[in-house]
Amino acid sequence: MKTTRTIQVLIAAALLTLGSAKSAVAADGDSSGTRGGFYIEPGVTYEFNSKSTINFPSPLSNSSGSIEGLGASLKGGFHVSDIIFGGADFRYSQPKFKDSSNNLETESKSMNYGVLLGAQTGLYGIRAWGEYVFGGSLDPKEDNGIDYKFEEAMGYRLGAGIRVKMLSINLEYQDLKYDKTHAVAGGIPVSSDNSELTNKALVGSVSFPFDM
Numbered sequence: 571m572k573t574t575r576t577i578q579v580l581i582a583a584a585l586l587t588l589g590s591a592k593s594a595v596a597a598d599g600d601s602s603g604t605r606g607g608f609y610i611e612p613g614v615t616y617e618f619n620s621k622s623t624i625n626f627p628s629p630l631s632n633s634s635g636s637i638e639g640l641g642a643s644l645k646g647g648f649h650v651s652d653i654i655f656g657g658a659d660f661r662y663s664q665p666k667f668k669d670s671s672n673n674l675e676t677e678s679k680s681m682n683y684g685v686l687l688g689a690q691t692g693l694y695g696i697r698a699w700g701e702y703v704f705g706g707s708l709d710p711k712e713d714n715g716i717d718y719k720f721e722e723a724m725g726y727r728l729g730a731g732i733r734v735k736m737l738s739i740n741l742e743y744q745d746l747k748y749d750k751t752h753a754v755a756g757g758i759p760v761s762s763d764n765s766e767l768t769n770k771a772l773v774g775s776v777s778f779p780f781d782m
Contacts, residue, residue, distance in 0.1 A: 606649060608648050609646065609779055609780060609782060610644070610645070610779075611643075611738070611780070612642070612643070613642065613645070613776060613777030614641075614775060614776050615643050615775040616638075616775070617663065617771045617772070618638050619771060619772045620636040620769060621634070621769075622634065622635045622637050623635075624751070624767050625766045633669050634669070635668040636666075637667055637769050639665030640664065640665075643775060643777065645659045645686065645777070653690055653691075655689070655697075655699070658685055658686075659686050661683070661706075662679075662680070663681075672714045672715075672716050676713035677710070677711050678710035680709070682705065683705050684705075685702055686699050686701035687699060687700060694732060696730070696732055697731055697738070698728075700726065700727070701742075703726060704724055705722070705724075707720060708748060716754070717754040717755075718752070719752040720750070721751075725744070725746035726745055727742045727773070728742060729743075730742075736780060738777045739776055740773075740775045742772065743770075744771050744773050748769075751767065
């Protein structure tokens with residue numbers, strides 16, 4: 571927990587520092603020719619090539635599966651000189667949840683949120699970013715008498731894209747872990763801090779950045 575808080579504080583400090591830099595750039599933008607401002611970026615996402623694992627406590631065996639499907643994202647924050655950008659990212663999706671334990675295959679609802687920091691180059695509109703995810707949940711529908719819910723998502727995304735005016739085509743690598751597991755099996759509720767769901771996947775997206 572101390573490590574998590576430290577990371578959150580460091581990211582918040584970085585965003586605050588860059589926000590101050592943006593203000594400074596805006597203040598003398600007339601003399602330097604640089605400029606900054608805010609942006610908002612809605613998008614459509616698709617998670618694929620997913621590998622998920624539920625790590626059960628001993629003596630139970632771990633299970634494997636996938637979490638893939640369509641979703642939506644909403645980023646917002648600031649940019650400095652059209653080069654550095656940062657802010658917050660909120661995502662909602664309805665992926666298909668598959669897991670080898672009890673042969674589960676069902677629809678689910680997922681949401682998560684984080685902060686990001688990136689840079690855009692003048693080379694063909696190429697840009698890259700990193701994101702820290704510090705909250706979220708995954709709620710699969712009941713299947714075969716098992717009803718899961720995973721909470722306390724945490725992890726990261728590394729992404730790159732090509733932006734042409736108000737259109738960006740993106741690809742990200744995502745690595746998330748859900749620290750808390752709730753389950754109802756045979757009508758009996760079970761909660762565990764010792765069972766974790768991990769999910770590694772690629773996320774393709776089309777987004778629409780608007781400078782404000």
